[in-house]
Amino acid sequence: MNHIFRDWRRFWFRPTPSGPLGLFRIVMGLLVLVNACILFPERGVWFSEHGVLTSNEAAIYQANYTSGPRVIHLLRNAGDEWLTAFFVIFILASICMTVGLWTRPSIFLVALGLNAIHNRNPIVNTTGGDCVMLVMTIYLMLAPSDASCSLDRLWRVLKGREGRIAPRVTPWAQRIMQLQLSLVYACTFIGKVQGKAWANGTAIYYLLHLPEFYRFPTPRIFSENMLMINVMTYSALGIEMTLAWLVWVPRLRLYVLAAGVLLHLSIEYTMNIPLFSFLMIASYIPFLTQDDLTHFQNWLVRTIRLTPLRLVYDGECDFCRSALLFVRFFDVFGLVEFLDSRDPAQLALAPEVSAKDAELAAIAVSPKGRTYPGFFAFREIVRRTPAFWLLTPFLYIPGVPQAGQSVYKWVTENRSRLPVAPRYKVKA
Structure with a gap:
């Protein structure tokens, strides 16, 4: 019996990596967002009193064909202005849910909105998919969904509350x-x-x-x-x-x-x-x-032939170190190795770069020894970062590299006056 109880506790409460939960929040948030964008143009047709089903008719339909009480009626007798405001808030909440910004409140608003949509017009939801979306969103609200792959976690990293590796979480909500x-x-x-x-x-x-x-x-x-x-x-x-x-x-x-x-x-x-x-x-x-995700990442890196990158930076520049916190956070493939030019042992790992050059700009070095200074280092990092892949083609448009170099030069010249991560402000 002791073994049974031990396995039972482990099943529900032994901490597990939070990566799958964060990925699920992102994917479900995107699906909620797509659903909202599909309904928004025809919101008056489906949810207004001059649409296909009035509030009273919807109540009669639900009483005859579906059981259970319905408490949330945010769209009952809704006018056009309220419908527009509702869907704008709903879409913004789904975006915040996807990126993990104010994660739990945004998921709560999404669940509230899904429930209101479900209760207002049952004929919009005929496949059970809306029920899956609503139920899973509620479970995500109960789970520590911001523990991984979220802007909330990035903020905690910037403040020094968390490290590079996402924390493990109690999986009871994921088990449900x-x-x-x-x-x-x-x-x-x-x-x-x-x-x-x-x-x-x-x-x-x-x-x-x-x-x-x-x-x-x-x-x-x-x-x-x-x-x-x-x-x-x-x-x-x-x-x-x-x-x-x-x-x-x-x-x-x-x-x-x-x-x-x-x-x-x-x-x-x-x-x-x-x-x-x-x-x-x-x-x-x-x-x-997490092992499944890691195996998939490794397979994807091999398939699209992404190569590692060494990034040499000025370790005494707080703004540079703050920027690297963002790079580390979004480097999900772990392809970028960071080398402090102020540390001779680390700088020796990139013989193509001198300490003087690294003071002027961050320099990326490919496995073949090719160097990419400034903006071009940023572009190489973007190529290896899935969150910014949509930005990659734009960075190769003629004229963009020249403009990027100018912006990078301005940042370099004014880096002492630019904001830094809170963790470095406290240290200072």
């Missing part, structure tokens, strides 16, 4: 997310096997021939061949069953999740159900471990 996902698939599987179409292997045929959900054409060998229909129907049931139970087997976990991804990508291809498949795939992230 995992159990919730398994429960969703278990209920789905049990409900389907009780239906004749799923039991006799023909359910997929009807799904592929629903015109209201049609998206892309399916080859006739899949949509008309009954043998293939049987295979796809029972495969879908089998995958859902494994996602309910076998996903908890460590050796099978990644294989089961991969099968689930393939299932939902096929649904996304054949059926027009906005965001549903992406929401379900995103909900697999809590099942990932």
Whole structure:
């Protein structure tokens, strides 16, 4: 019994790396943001009193077709001005949730908004995806979602409260997310096997021939061949069953999740159900471990052929050290090695750079010994930083490097007057 209790406590409360939780918050925040942007242009159609469903009609619909009390009615009898203000706040909160700024309050506002949308117009939400989005958002609000991959954590790093490695967190809320996902698939599987179409292997045929959900054409060998229909129907049931139970087997976990991804990508291809498949795939992230993320990062680095970089900087410049805190924070691949030019032992690791040159500008050195001073060092770092990949093409536009060098020169000349991280102010 002692072993059982020990394993039980470890399952819920043994600290684990916070990387998967931070990644899940980012992905779920992006999906909430996309959902909000889809609804915003037609907010009057779906949620106003002159739209497709008035508040009274929505209440009658919910009373007849869905059970349970509904307390939050922020959009009941909403006018156009309030609808606009609501969605603006909702979109801003989803952005803050994604980047991890004021993380818990922003997630609370997102959950509040999702609940209000869900309660106001049930016909907007017909796939269960909105329920997954709402429930997972509530769990993220309860979890330490800002422990990794968040601007809140960056601020704590700048203040000297945390180091480069994100802290480990108690995983009880993440475990509830995992159990919730398994429960969703278990209920789905049990409900389907009780239906004749799923039991006799023909359910997929009807799904592929629903015109209201049609998206892309399916080859006739899949949509008309009954043998293939049987295979796809029972495969879908089998995958859902494994996602309910076998996903908890460590050796099978990644294989089961991969099968689930393939299932939902096929649904996304054949059926027009906005965001549903992406929401379900995103909900697999809590099942990932930090080792899984590390292996993926290493694979990505090899695939796109990113090389390490040595960055020589002036270690007596507080502004330079403050800037490097940002670089370290966003260097998720760990490709940048930082060398203090004031330390002879470290400077010896970059013989291509002299201490005098490093006083004038930070200098990046490639594995082949090529040097990139100033703006070009910044550009090389951006190329190796996923958070800024969208910025990379802009930095190669003709004229931008020249302007960048001018800006960098101004920063170098005025660095003693520029703000520094709070941790260095305290030290000073």
